Amino acid sequence: MLWPALRALSHGELTSDQQLWLQQTFQLTPLARTEGPGAANSIAHRSFTDDAGTHLVLDVARISNSGWVFTLFYPAERPTTDIVEEHRSLFRKTIAHLGLTLVEITPATTADEVLIPSASHAEPDLPPHWSLPGRDLEQLWLRFGVHKDAPREVKEIKLRELMDTPAWSAAPADLQLQAKHFLRGATPPPQTEPQV
Numbered sequence: 001m002l003w004p005a006l007r008a009l010s011h012g013e014l015t016s017d018q019q020l021w022l023q024q025t026f027q028l029t030p031l032a033r034t035e036g037p038g039a040a041n042s043i044a045h046r047s048f049t050d051d052a053g054t055h056l057v058l059d060v061a062r063i064s065n066s067g068w069v070f071t072l073f074y075p076a077e078r079p080t081t082d083i084v085e086e087h088r089s090l091f092r093k094t095i096a097h098l099g100l101t102l103v104e105i106t107p108a109t110t111a112d113e114v115l116i117p118s119a120s121h122a123e124p125d126l127p128p129h130w131s132l133p134g135r136d137l138e139q140l141w142l143r144f145g146v147h148k149d150a151p152r153e154v155k156e157i158k159l160r161e162l163m164d165t166p167a168w169s170a171a172p173a174d175l176q177l178q179a180k181h182f183l184r185g186a187t188p189p190p191q192t193e194p195q196v
Contacts, residue, residue, distance in 0.1 A: 001035065001036060001075065002033075002035055002036030002037075002057055002073035002074070002075050003036070003073060003074055003075070003078075004036075004037065004071050004072070004073055004106070005056075005072045005073065005074050005078060005079050005083075005084055005087075006071065006072040006084050006087050006088055006091070006105070006106070006107070007069060007070070007071045007072075007105065007106045008069070008070040008071075008088075008091040008092070008095065008102070008104075008105045009063075009067065009068075009069050009102075009103040009104050009105075009106075009115075010067070010068045010069075010070070010095045010100040010101060010102055010103055011066055011067055011068070011100060011101045011103050012066055012068070012098070012099060012100035012101055013065070013066055014068065014098060014100070018098055021098075022044075022060060022094070022098070023044050023060075025094070026044075026046060026058055026060065026094075027046050028044035028045060028046045028058070028060060029044060029045060029046060030043070030044045031044065031045070032044075032045070033045040033057065033059050033061075033073075036057070036059075036073055038059075038061050038069065038071070041061035041062055041063055041069065042059050042060070042061045043060055043061060043062050044059070044060050045057055045058060045059040045060070046058045050079060050080075050083050052079075052080060052083075054074065054077050054078075054079050054080070054083070055074070055075055055076065055077075056072060056073065056074055056079055056083070057072075057073040057074075057075070058070075058071075058072055058073075058087075059071045059072075059073060067103075068095075068100060070091045070094065070095075072084065072087045088105060088109070091105065092105075103115055107146070107150065108146075108150065108151075108154045109150070109151055109154065110151065110153065110154070111153045111154065111157055113154070114154055114157045114158065130167050130170035130171050130172070135172045135174050135175055136174075136175070136178070137159075137175060137178040137179060137182060140162070140175075141155065141158075146158050155182070156182075156183065159179055159182065159183065160183075163179060
């Protein structure tokens with residue numbers, strides 16, 4: 001099984017010459033990847049081993065006519081942070097060079113890598129009641145695809161997105177207080193034990 005270490009979603013039209021440039025630049029085989037998430041949309045990929053001996057797969061997938069997904073996968077050992085950041089830079093430069101619009105990069109490290117759905121197209125994925133586990137803000141980051149060590153600006157965007165859902169009004173009071181402190185940049189208050 002392949003697991004995504006880094007995924008960049010972009011939008012825009014590519015000519016056949018641009019697609020050929022992309023295959024040549026990334027040294028991709030023009031064959032679809034056959035395993036891992038999103039394999040059905042894959043159009044080209046390349047398997048390789050990095051300097052540390054980690055096996056990786058670089059994949060380009062197409063979603064509808066104008067969606068392009070660049071993904072770095074690993075089958076067993078997660079690549080180093082340096083390799084992931086090298087590919088983040090490569091994906092961003094490629095997206096800019098091809099004139100595509102960056103939609104999101106997962107995991108995000110800057111605010112422009114976070115997808116913010118527009119109000120008219122946002123479909124809340126949470127029911128109107130609180131159904132998420134935990135009473136601690138730190139427990140929620142992974143639920144929303146945010147690593148604990150993600151930059152503050154990324155966490156802030158994801159938190160505001162959660163707070164805009166109908167479910168937020170039913171969130172535990174401790175959690176709401178922690179969120180307010182986080183957004184103000186203050187140290188969160190200690191968590192109180194639930195009453196039994």
